[in-house]
Amino acid sequence: MRRTVLVAHPSADLYGSDLQLVESVGGLTAAGWEVVVALPGDGPLRARLEAAGAAVELLPVPVLRKSLLRPAGLLGLVVDTSRALPVMVRRLRSLDPAVVYVNTVTVPLWLVAARLAGRPALCHVHEAEDDAPRLVGVLLNAPLLLARTVVVNSNAAAATLLRAVPALRRRTEVVHNGVAGPPEPLPPVTAPTGPRRVVLVGRLAPRKGTDVALEAAGLLRAEGRDVVLQLCGTVFPGYEWFEEQLRERAARPDLAGAVEFAGYTSPTWPALAQADVVLVPSRAEPFGNTAVEAQLAGRPVVVSAVQGLREIVTDGETGLLVTPGDPADLARAVGSLLDDAGLARSLAAAGRESALRRFSRQRYQDAVTAVVERTAR
Structure with missing residues (x-):
């Protein structure tokens, strides 16, 4: 019987954590998982995810950005959260995923929704804000206590995370990123003939x-x-x-x-x-x-x-x-x-x-x- 995983991601761009998500989805679909990816908006990532075997749904949810630290931003976050959370919980209950896979700490509302819907959650952390004030680090990472498992992409990221929330130690593990190489080896650098x-x-x-x-x-x-x-x-x-x-x-x-x-x-x-x-x-x-x-x-x-x-x-x-x-x-x-x-x-x-x-x-x-x-x- 095929099992379903809902993957939540904060953007539809094609940068580091976005491309890493494509690798995660490819591995899961190859292993027989049915993957549904929830994105807050459309963009070039969607085609990559669908090519990797995922179904993509557009579900507008709040994404944590520095602009939200201003009073107007915080007010907007509260309003957006009150609107989005019931929709997210209903979707999880109808989809009934075996796991909710939250990719990055910038969409913590999915961890809350998973808990309210009674579904186990995994958060894949791609951030390491070790220069942020301690209180900011605690607030940013505290929602991970709602996750059953936390994956980080380096030992440095793990150290930053555990300094902020030591209680996460037993549920945290390091998985270094996997990166695709060129379709064929590139030619070596030749002797310079210009700049x-x-x-x-x-x-x-x-x-x-x-x-x-x-x-x-x-x-x-x-x-x-x-x-x-x-x-x-x-x-x-x-x-x-x-x-x-x-x-x-x-x-x-x-x-x-x-x-x-x-x-x-x-x-x-x-x-x-x-x-x-x-x-x-x-x-x-x-x-x-x-x-x-x-x-x-x-x-x-x-x-x-x-x-x-x-x-x-x-x-x-x-x-x-x-x-x-x-x-x-x-x-x-x-x-x-x-x-x-x-x-x-x-x-x-x-x-x-x-x-x-x-x-x-x-x-x-x-x-x-x-x-x-x-x-x-």
Whole structure:
């Protein structure tokens, strides 16, 4: 008899946690589960989920955003919650899933609905807000006490979670993300015949360190290096001001014409194929799929020494670690790879081998399916 799992997710975009959900769904459907995914709105993720075998329903529910911390936002959250919760509970009772799988802590109302409907819940945590005030961390993670099982995507995320709510220790386990590689191996980096390309894939956001990458590119060009920085990503709604700042900085004389705003890029493999170096200069990163993608692409990667990125990259072996928020350190690391082709090749080869071994899709899908099975039992 086929069993059903309802998966709740906060967006229909195609970034890290969104794409990771596709892997989770693919593993569950392959294991015989009937998967229904509830999204708060439509978007490009829907087609990916349906291709993975899920049925998709649009159920508008409140999603936690920083804008809700303002008085007007809190009032709207209360109103939206009062409207959505009865609908969610009714849907759970009619669907009768064996498990409610809540993907990220930003849709905690599904945990409440699961409890009211008498269904076991699993929450897959993709966040690690270790720089947030302690009270914020407690409030953000306390709803996880309603979940029977909590999955986190790195040891760093687990540590952050358990500092906030120690009572979650016995129900929490770590499952590192699984990341798909290119359809076929990308060609190796060839000898440079023009500008050296440095690529950053990810949201344009302060926490992603996009501004740090621009300053590092400026320092590299000040040293006389012909470097072009390509930014593959867009901003969250409400962060348009940050993109304006980035574009203003990119227009200054030291970077004029040397920064490409490529917008949302999918698939990322053509951009990575052209990269001499890939950057992940995040100020916070619970895991870091883009670092693994760079490794799978066979490109040397420079990442911030923070959270989950430290679990992906071993400094000097599978990539280079740099001080978060430090453009000079980032520029130094990139320069060392541009100057030493042998080092760049060895890091790229070792990084690819590590990513294939440690972060395969099959390993991830098997682990997630096993957690869902245990939660159902």
